[in-house]
Amino acid sequence: MxxxxxxxxxxxxxxxxxxxxxxxxxxxxxxxxxxxxxxxxxxxxxxxxxxxxxxxxxxxxxxxxxxxxxxxxxxxxxxxxxxxxxxxxxxxxxxxxxxxxxxxxxxxxxxxxxxxxxxxxxxxxxPPDVMRRPAPRAVLAPTIASASTTNERLSRLTNKQLAVLVCMAKGMSNKQIARELVIAETTVKTHVSAILRKLKATSRVHAIVIAGEEDLPFHQANRPH
Structure with missing residues (x-):
């Protein structure tokens, strides 16, 4: 109960x-x-x-x-x-x-x-609708240095890891991400661990906050495939 x-x-x-x-x-x-x-x-x-x-x-x-x-x-x-x-x-x-x-x-x-x-x-x-909105650059990236640091960290992610991060930023659970990307839930967990390591994030929430500093869909759309 x-x-x-x-x-x-x-x-x-x-x-x-x-x-x-x-x-x-x-x-x-x-x-x-x-x-x-x-x-x-x-x-x-x-x-x-x-x-x-x-x-x-x-x-x-x-x-x-x-x-x-x-x-x-x-x-x-x-x-x-x-x-x-x-x-x-x-x-x-x-x-x-x-x-x-x-x-x-x-x-x-x-x-x-x-x-x-x-x-x-x-x-x-x-809330997915809120998290999908691009972040206001002037507020979330107050300096060029901090923006470039986040951008550099994102560039370390593979295309699949970036896709997982986009889903994380929408508030999806591992099970939902697995369903969305048509991959195994264990694979999602592996990607999440790699994302935390590459972003130097201390937790899943910290990774989402870091991701909030950038327009993830823009990065995803402009990635070479």
Whole structure:
């Protein structure tokens, strides 16, 4: 049985999420909090929580402040962002700060359930539509040196590894990548390991953040085949 907590100050959204989870996730239980302080109290009372769904517009924690505080106080608790804001840089910043997923509030019901299932199974979830958008160069590549370093790292990847990285940046699991590229899941794991090594990334999330500094589809389209 999964135990979840949603921290959101909009009762209608909490009610809607309660309806979706109760009807779509078998044996799942959802607690509710209207502020960060209330969420913290509930986490202290319910140490068996599997996931906290955090809005970025709480009255007592604006932006990523709540995520940062929760990660400091409860490092054992997975936190996913559920927000109306969908800026690509915000998504990447949240993942960098330790969020296990980012779910836009506009996400359709079935996609929301799939995202929650993916996160509860220990996988990272990123919104595909957001991650496919080219990164704003002025924001994500503030210096020519950093841009050239990322570009150099990407050039070390084989065409197949770059294709796997593109799928990773869309939030796909290894199983989904294997299906998408018509290769074995063990092969995907081998490619992911090589990608982390070549990008000098410390984790899968770190690799996705590094990839976010470049327009991956552009690199992929301009690669010699």
């Amino acid at each position: 999964y135990s979840l907590l949603v921290a959101d100050d909009h009762p209608l959204f909490r009610d809607a999420l309660q309806t979706v989870i109760s009807s779509g996730l078998v044996n799942a239980h959802l607690l509710e909090a209207e502020s960060l302080a209330a969420a913290i109290s509930l986490v202290e009372e319910h140490t068996e929580l599997d996931l906290l769904l955090l809005d970025l517009s709480l009255p007592d924690a604006e932006g990523l402040e709540g995520l940062t505080h929760l990660r400091d106080v409860f490092p054992w608790l997975p936190v996913a962002i559920v927000s109306a804001h969908q800026e690509r840089q915000l998504v990447l910043d949240a993942i960098t700060l330790g969020a296990v997923g980012y779910i836009p509030k506009s996400t359709p019901r079935e996609t929301l359930l799939a995202a929650l299932t993916q996160i509860l199974e220990g996988q990272l979830y990123l």
